Amino acid sequence: MTNDSSRASGNQVSWQKRLQDNFDKYIRLVLTLANNSSQASGNEITWQKRLQYKFDNFMSKGGMSVFLALVSVFITAFAVMTTARYVVERFFPNGPTKGTDDLLWEIFVQLIGLRDTGDEANFAAKFVGVITIFMGLVLFSSLVAFITQQFESRLELLRKGKSLVVEENHTLILGFGDRVVDIIKELVLANESESDAVVVILADKDKEEMDDFLRNNIAELKTTRVVTRNGPIANLSNLDKVGVKVAKSIIILNDSKSSDNEQFKTLSDARVVKGILAVVAANGEENLPPIIVELHSEQYRRLAQNIAPGAVTTLNEADILARILVQTSRSVGLARVYLNLVGFEGNEFYFYRSKSGWNNITFGQLPFHLLQAVPLGIRHGDGTLTLKTNKDYKLSKDDEAIVLAGDDSTIEFFPEPVVQHNRIGCVERNQTLELETENYLIIGWNSKTAIALEEYAKSVVKDSQVNLAVEVLTDEIKAEFENIAKAYPHIKMEVMQVNMDSLDQLKTLKPYKFNSISILAGSGENAEEIDAKTLTILLELRQFFKEYSAATKTKVTTNLIAEIIDSQNTDLVIKAGVKDFLLTNQFVSKILAQVSQEPDVMSIYEDLFSLDGSELYIKPIWLYFPANQIGKLTFADCILAAQNRDEVCIGVRISSQAQIKNKNFGIYLAPTLDKDFILTVYDALITLADDQN
Missing domain, CATH: 3.40.50.720 (NAD(P)-binding Rossmann-like Domain)
Incomplete structure (x- = not known):
């Protein structure tokens, strides 16, 4: 009995244990499935996330996306509220039946906040109307705020200068x-x-x-x-x-x-x-x-x-301006000539070819077939340029004339000469200038100084004097100056350290003995500061010249040339007594602007500003005409007289007008061939020549 009961009890425990084990397995299976389901759910990208991602990408594209989104929501709201109103009107009629157009219009104006629900409407219509107006206020206000924001963003973009430029041929x-x-x-x-x-x-x-x-x-x-x-x-x-x-x-x-x-x-x-x-x-x-x-x-x-x-x-600013400095300091008025040549104000260089051909004429005959333009040379068919072309050279059909004129519309070639010139008064080439020793002083050191010193040494006659005065004589400046002096032993050259703020030290330079004094721009934070220093030195020299003339009863003939950075200081320079002056920014800017419109013009400037080849000179009128023939002359007469000396005349300088600004300081470039001038022995011709003789 006992054994049977024990076996029954043991069997019963075994059954419960098996049930417990099965239950535990079930629970573990459920937990495993739940865990796997959770992991699968975490790894899977739901359609909500995909939609959110696409929406974010769409909105990130900028203002147009936001605008389209707002409009879409507005249209959706309009459709939803229209449907709701139709349903309400069907079950709860609001007075006489309204047409579709009237109902749509009423929903629309409620959405944009221009109309309320109306006092006569029933409760259902008012309820839908209130919801419509509320949604409209939110949506329409968002749309207006967005448009305002985009307008302000566009203004900010314009202020920052980031927008597109829609231009051509600029x-x-x-x-x-x-x-x-x-x-x-x-x-x-x-x-x-x-x-x-x-x-x-x-x-x-x-x-x-x-x-x-x-x-x-x-x-x-x-x-x-x-x-x-x-x-x-x-x-x-x-x-x-x-x-x-x-x-x-x-x-x-x-x-x-x-x-x-x-x-x-x-x-x-x-x-x-x-x-x-x-x-x-x-x-x-x-x-x-x-x-x-x-x-x-x-x-x-x-x-x-x-x-x-x-x-x-x-x-290269320094290279060009240094050469102009030397040329202008040796010929009073030449700086004004250059200012008239470069840029678009005054006269310009053009390349001109006659449509009817050149009629087998020579370069010497060409000027008398152009009434309002002066030929300076020829650009040949192979692209090479020749300034001051030989007067016996016959023009070919591929040749272009390099002409100076006020405008390209004034250039016209006439098959026959347009003016009869006077050959009687012209003198031959045997009349020359007697070159004398020259004395020049450069004040200041910058990138142009060494170039100018070397250009002086190449152009002046033996035993001429070229001096340099600087505020701080560094070892570098001294070494470069000595190298130039050794290269040109036939020229007397001296460098000095001078305090430019001291008038007494400036006097030690004996500035009255120089033909020309060039004051080069120094260093400074801006153009105003640099020019102020230049003008101070200029005024001190001018004051010293007045005192020296009063004390010695001797007229000072030294020409003052100042390098001015800001072209707006031109009038100040003129009133300070500068007869010739450099406008650094203006010169270079004029050249940059003109070359941007006609790149080939740069080759003309390079030739003019170089000591090699032909240069511009202002030469006294008596070199070209006998004293008894100087008087009323046409520009055609001047051109022929220059040709007799193997030169090209491009203009006339009237000395009595040298200080009159509205007369262009007496400079007349490329006047018409028949223009009459009343000339005196003090006047001059502006010519393209090989040398100063």
């Missing part, structure tokens, strides 16, 4: 600085014949700052529009925004001035070269417009020209 200027004012002024003159010309500026400066600067410094733009944009000039995206591929020409400005240190100039040159690379990358080598750049380093100039041969024209 002049593109990359960079910004003081020089940009004179460039734009020149382009305004060049574009007067166009009804709607455009200049686009891209620079890494604030747009509002650029716009304010241009408004303050340019009085009138006439037919030209100026568009400014902000951004790095070497960024391809920025270049595309300003229409680099459809620009007529591109000017890349240099950040550095002649007074800056060499390290900063090198960095600025590198940035210009990088800008050239960006333009080439944006356009491709096959579709490049003319690119005009200003570079200080000869190394970078060669590099720039090799990037895109034939498309890049480089200009």
Whole structure:
């Protein structure tokens, strides 16, 4: 009995244990399935998440996406509320039955908040109307707020100068600085014949700052529009925004001035070269417009020209201005001539070919077939230029005349001579100037000084004096000066250290003994500071000359030439007594602007500003006419007289008008052939010649 009970009890425990084990297995299975389900749910991307992701991507595309989303929600709300109103009207009629158009209009005006539910409406219509108005207020207010935000964003984008420029055939200027004012002024003159010309500026400066600067410094733009944009000039995206591929020409400005240190100039040159690379990358080598750049380093100039041969024209401010300085200091009035030649104000250089052919005439006969233009030389069919072409050279059909004229519309070739010139009064070449020793003084040291010293040494006669005065005579300046002096032993050269703020020390230079004193721009934070220093030295010298003349009863004939950075200081320089002057920014800016419109003109400037070949001179009238024949003469007479001396006459200088600004300081360039002049022995001809004799 006991054994049977024990076996029964043991069997019973075994059954319960098995039941418990099965239950535990079931629970573990459920937990496992639940866990697996949870993991599957976590790994699976639900349709809600996918929808949210697509919506986020859509909204991130910008303002148009937000606008479309708001409009979609508005339309959806309109459809929902219209459906709700139809249902309400069906079960709870609100007065006389309304047509579909009336009901739709009522829902719409309630959504945009222009109409309430109406006092006569029943409760159901009012309830739906209130909901409609509430939804409309939220949605319509959001839409209005979005439009306002987008409008403000667009204004901010315009203020920052980031928007697209939709222009073609425009002049593109990359960079910004003081020089940009004179460039734009020149382009305004060049574009007067166009009804709607455009200049686009891209620079890494604030747009509002650029716009304010241009408004303050340019009085009138006439037919030209100026568009400014902000951004790095070497960024391809920025270049595309300003229409680099459809620009007529591109000017890349240099950040550095002649007074800056060499390290900063090198960095600025590198940035210009990088800008050239960006333009080439944006356009491709096959579709490049003319690119005009200003570079200080000869190394970078060669590099720039090799990037895109034939498309890049480089200009070196120091090289050109130093040569102009020497030429103008040796011939009073020549600086004014150069100012009339460069740029678009006054006279310009043109390449002209007669449509009817040249009728087998010689270069000497050509001037008398052009009434309002003066030929200076020939551009041959192979592209080579010859200034002051031999007068016996016969023009071929492929030749282009290099002419100086007020406008290209005035250039016309006549088959027959238009003016009969007077051959009686002309003298032959045997009449020459007797060259004397010359004395010159340069005050100040910058990138142009060494070039000017060497140009003086090459051009003056033996035993002439060329001195240099600087405030701080460094070892570097002394070594460079001594190298130049050793290279030209036939010239007397001396360098001195002088405190320019001390009138007593300036007097020790004996400035009255020099033919000309050139005051070069020094260093400073800005053009105003540099010019102030130059003008101070100028006034001190002028005051000393007055005192010296009063004390010795001797007239001082020394000419003062000052290098002025800011062209707006011109009037100050004239009132200070400078008979000749340099306007650095104006000279270079005029050349940059003109070359941007006609790149081949640069080769003419390079020839004119070089000692090699022909140069411009202002020579006394008695070299060309006997004293008893000087009087009433036509410009044609002057041209023929110059030809007899193997020279090309381009104008006349009247000495009695040398200080009259509205008479262009007595300079008359390329007048009409039949213009009469009443000349005296003190007047002069402006000619292109091989030398000063």
